[in-house]
Amino acid sequence: MPIYPLMPPLFAAVTLIGAFVGWTVWRNAGLSGRRGALIVAPAAFLGPFLTMVPLQSCTFEPERSGLDLGVGIAAFAAGAAVLTGATAWIGRALSKPGGWANLDDRAESGSFRGGAPAALALLLPTLAVLAVFLYWPLFETLRLSTQLTRRGNPIERFSCVDNYTELLGPSVEVWFVVPLAALLLVAVGAELARRADALGTGRLAPDLRRLRGWLTVLTVITGAASLFGPEYRSVFVTTMILTSATVLIGLAVGLGIALLVSQPIKGRAIYRTLLIWPFAVSPPIAGILFFVMFDPLTGIVGHLYEALTPWDMPNYRTDPVLARGLVILASVWKTLGFTILFYIAGLQNVSTNMLEAARLDGANAWQRLRFFIVPALTPITFFLVVTNVTYAFFEVFGTISYLTEGGPSGATVDAMFSVWQSAEWIGDGAARSLVLFVMVLAVTAWQFRATGRRVHYGG
Amino acid sequence: MRLSRSILAASAALALIAGTVACSKEDDAAGDKQIDVWIAFTDYRLDWAKARADEFNAKHPEHPVVISGYDSYEVLFDAVSAAIQKGTPPEIVQYFEAATQDARDAVNKDGEPLFISVQQAINGRTDVLGEPVVLDDVVDAARNYYTTDGQFSSMPWNTSTTLFYSNKDMLEKAKVGKVPETWDEIEAACAKIMKLSDAPKHCITWPNHGWFPEQAVAQQGGLIADNENGRAGRAQNIDYTSEELLNFVKWEKELYDSGTYYYSGKQNDWDGPQNAFAAKEVGFLMTSAGDATAIVGAGKDGGFGVDVSRMPYNGDVPYAGNLIGGATLWLTDKQGEAKQDASLAFMQFLNNPKNAADWHKTTGYIPITKAAGALLEQEGWFTENPYQKVATEQLALANGTPAATGVLLGSFVSIRAVLTQAVEDVLVSGADPATRFAKAQEDAQKLLTDYNALYGG
Numbered sequence A: 001m002p003i004y005p006l007m008p009p010l011f012a013a014v015t016l017i018g019a020f021v022g023w024t025v026w027r028n029a030g031l032s033g034r035r036g037a038l039i040v041a042p043a044a045f046l047g048p049f050l051t052m053v054p055l056q057s058c059t060f061e062p063e064r065s066g067l068d069l070g071v072g073i074a075a076f077a078a079g080a081a082v083l084t085g086a087t088a089w090i091g092r093a094l095s096k097p098g099g100w101a102n103l104d105d106r107a108e109s110g111s112f113r114g115g116a117p118a119a120l121a122l123l124l125p126t127l128a129v130l131a132v133f134l135y136w137p138l139f140e141t142l143r144l145s146t147q148l149t150r151r152g153n154p155i156e157r158f159s160c161v162d163n164y165t166e167l168l169g170p171s172v173e174v175w176f177v178v179p180l181a182a183l184l185l186v187a188v189g190a191e192l193a194r195r196a197d198a199l200g201t202g203r204l205a206p207d208l209r210r211l212r213g214w215l216t217v218l219t220v221i222t223g224a225a226s227l228f229g230p231e232y233r234s235v236f237v238t239t240m241i242l243t244s245a246t247v248l249i250g251l252a253v254g255l256g257i258a259l260l261v262s263q264p265i266k267g268r269a270i271y272r273t274l275l276i277w278p279f280a281v282s283p284p285i286a287g288i289l290f291f292v293m294f295d296p297l298t299g300i301v302g303h304l305y306e307a308l309t310p311w312d313m314p315n316y317r318t319d320p321v322l323a324r325g326l327v328i329l330a331s332v333w334k335t336l337g338f339t340i341l342f343y344i345a346g347l348q349n350v351s352t353n354m355l356e357a358a359r360l361d362g363a364n365a366w367q368r369l370r371f372f373i374v375p376a377l378t379p380i381t382f383f384l385v386v387t388n389v390t391y392a393f394f395e396v397f398g399t400i401s402y403l404t405e406g407g408p409s410g411a412t413v414d415a416m417f418s419v420w421q422s423a424e425w426i427g428d429g430a431a432r433s434l435v436l437f438v439m440v441l442a443v444t445a446w447q448f449r450a451t452g453r454r455v456h457y458g459g
Numbered sequence B: 001m002r003l004s005r006s007i008l009a010a011s012a013a014l015a016l017i018a019g020t021v022a023c024s025k026e027d028d029a030a031g032d033k034q035i036d037v038w039i040a041f042t043d044y045r046l047d048w049a050k051a052r053a054d055e056f057n058a059k060h061p062e063h064p065v066v067i068s069g070y071d072s073y074e075v076l077f078d079a080v081s082a083a084i085q086k087g088t089p090p091e092i093v094q095y096f097e098a099a100t101q102d103a104r105d106a107v108n109k110d111g112e113p114l115f116i117s118v119q120q121a122i123n124g125r126t127d128v129l130g131e132p133v134v135l136d137d138v139v140d141a142a143r144n145y146y147t148t149d150g151q152f153s154s155m156p157w158n159t160s161t162t163l164f165y166s167n168k169d170m171l172e173k174a175k176v177g178k179v180p181e182t183w184d185e186i187e188a189a190c191a192k193i194m195k196l197s198d199a200p201k202h203c204i205t206w207p208n209h210g211w212f213p214e215q216a217v218a219q220q221g222g223l224i225a226d227n228e229n230g231r232a233g234r235a236q237n238i239d240y241t242s243e244e245l246l247n248f249v250k251w252e253k254e255l256y257d258s259g260t261y262y263y264s265g266k267q268n269d270w271d272g273p274q275n276a277f278a279a280k281e282v283g284f285l286m287t288s289a290g291d292a293t294a295i296v297g298a299g300k301d302g303g304f305g306v307d308v309s310r311m312p313y314n315g316d317v318p319y320a321g322n323l324i325g326g327a328t329l330w331l332t333d334k335q336g337e338a339k340q341d342a343s344l345a346f347m348q349f350l351n352n353p354k355n356a357a358d359w360h361k362t363t364g365y366i367p368i369t370k371a372a373g374a375l376l377e378q379e380g381w382f383t384e385n386p387y388q389k390v391a392t393e394q395l396a397l398a399n400g401t402p403a404a405t406g407v408l409l410g411s412f413v414s415i416r417a418v419l420t421q422a423v424e425d426v427l428v429s430g431a432d433p434a435t436r437f438a439k440a441q442e443d444a445q446k447l448l449t450d451y452n453a454l455y456g457g
Helices: A007-028 A033-046 A049-055 A066-095 A099-103 A116-144 A174-196 A204-227 A230-261 A268-280 A283-293 A300-308 A320-348 A352-360 A365-376 A378-403 A415-421 A426-454 B002-031 B044-059 B073-086 B097-105 B118-122 B140-146 B168-173 B183-194 B211-219 B226-230 B243-257 B271-278 B289-302 B337-350 B353-363 B370-379 B386-396 B412-428 B433-455
Strands: A147-149 A156-158 B035-039 B065-069 B092-096 B155-160 B162-167 B284-288 B306-310 B325-332
Touching (some): A033 A066, A147 A426, A147 B433, A174 A204, A204 A230, A204 A426, A230 A268, A230 A320, A230 A415, A283 A300, A283 A320, A283 A378, A320 A378, A352 A365, A378 A415, A378 A426, B044 B065, B044 B337, B044 B353, B092 B097, B118 B337, B140 B325, B155 B337, B162 B168, B162 B289, B168 B183, B183 B243, B183 B284, B211 B243, B243 B433, B271 B284, B271 B289, B289 B306, B289 B386, B412 B433
Parallel strands (some): B035 B092
Antiparallel strands (some): A147 A156
């Protein structure tokens, strides 16, 4: 691995940061800070080799562009961060009395009578499957993302991080600056309110904190969007719109319908069965159904629309807003059955005693829903958010493919579809799929943080 | 109980695996003599090819031909590249015309060219294993397209071109005297049709596919790439800003903006336009000659007459010719002489006059050899179905220049996707043609440069 002039200072920087992280973490665990620093700093120093050796430090070559350098520094830092984090986590556990056992959560863990070899032998098949079908493809994707290579012909040429930089094109945009400024203001406000409100009884501080949370999400999303170049920015925005709309509308409508069919009405078993049906339809079939129904010339929806109103049915295939709307509608319809099914099950577990008590205390229907039913359903909601986000990221592809083919003018090209579109240039596709991978990681982390805090499993 | 069940399941799995392994071994043993032919058809065209293979095998039992059908060209290419890595590529592979450069650049596991030119393999013989060579008799349009570096590189099989379909009844009602032939005549005819009391929603449609603008450029004698459309040497630069291309795009945009042109809203959508024509939502349709039989049939079912004619051209500039579309059969190198001859013999058998004529009747692709055309003429096929002759006649009008022969480009499929995206943006998002195509030029050039960096040597 060649070393370019910019790299030694970077190595010094990550080593220092590593030492600081180690010192803090060990101190917080009540251990010697110096020892922590001595353990974590070398890891931080070695971390960048994880990314720089495969890349051969190509991003630091003098003739590379600023964007390449930026991606290179990010890769450098990512390597350092991974190894620093892992060393800090495992090292701290080992430094404390109990050793490995500190890594287990709670007291539920046990150990094999035959010791580790017996456990490993039993784990081997699973590990083999994971290695062959998950880890190896992941590393292969990482490798391919640094190559110029085409599908169908086994020639590869190393292309450094070009596949990534082509997706990027950072620019400072109003829609990024405004949420960022608002976030800073609210953060300062929240801190001041917290200090002024020493007893923690006021409404202002928690309200501002909640606002700060939402603004953080907004800033992260707009920040990511302003990082991408024009082509991928549209892909990113489309992904965000399709995902959030599918999940939010799907859950709201699903809960509404589940509430209705949970009422004591005649023949509700029939309604329920009929409502759950779309779940059994595969996403491409949903795409075809909507394609046929909404066909601008021969579709039944257009026919009804034109029979009932004096206007012509607008063609969703040439209108970006309608096209996105229809993809969302098709995905919501498709996931609705699943959502309803789980909400019905969840509603059966909501304590009737509690609702009865609320009713006696004078809570109206809306208040019972807002303060009792919805909180009682949080585990289900959490589960549905996770499954629906997964659906929106990966499976809406089938619907898009048949309904709009990404059109018009790329308005319905989401991250997954853009991977598929670059099927011919595999290196580019690999880079795009890793960007999608990072998006999914980020969303998952946020879900677990945000929803995890509000999930009440009872008991 | 549970234990015995697991043992049973495990041994069943083991037997299954062992059986599969044993079977695949047998396949390999037979595969030494077998001629594998991989094609991208799974419909009646696969059945047709299989039936011909059976006939061939009855005549030449020493090298049995086995045809495998794949869902699409992309899936086929994936299978081929996997087979290359295993070191067992099929003997004959079907590549579509846009992948001609890719096929020329394809390499085997050892980095040597994967395919050998059919002409070189025939080496001047007039028959191979008793099957008369028909390669020399292939119609000029296909011969010119697939002749690269002076060598006829692959065996044409399915070949078509773009044709123009009119709803005769609508023309009569609107008092349009003759079927329009030029862009101006289309505008005039459409103006009349759109004034009808029961006018259709739109007047004309065609799929948003790279093939149509490319045809229009060829008709006007324009080039898509340098080095004589990639025929005098590897194409290095794409030209998506040529006057010829912009003429067509601007014309399409005008038609779209006035509501004359119906855009189905999906790129590479072949069914949408055809359905609109069948449903009498438009009066004119431009699409592949391969669909002639189906479209004339749809007219019959819908109760209107269909006229089939040449693809309309720009009347303001001299006409240079129309392009072919379709696919050819490529012969892999290093099969050994006996097998290579058997492969060649099958290619000639598949396209002998009788089979080529039958293929034309079954599918609507043009009769690929002159002898097949003559045979059909003799049978009276064209008297009964005069529209079936239009494609051959249109292709014969080409003047043989590189413009009318068609471009050879690496990564052509992705480059076409850039073009269709640009057309869609011009139509739907109202982008300015000149600016949008300058951007398309940049994107397409990048793909070509990347491709040439990999294969250009």
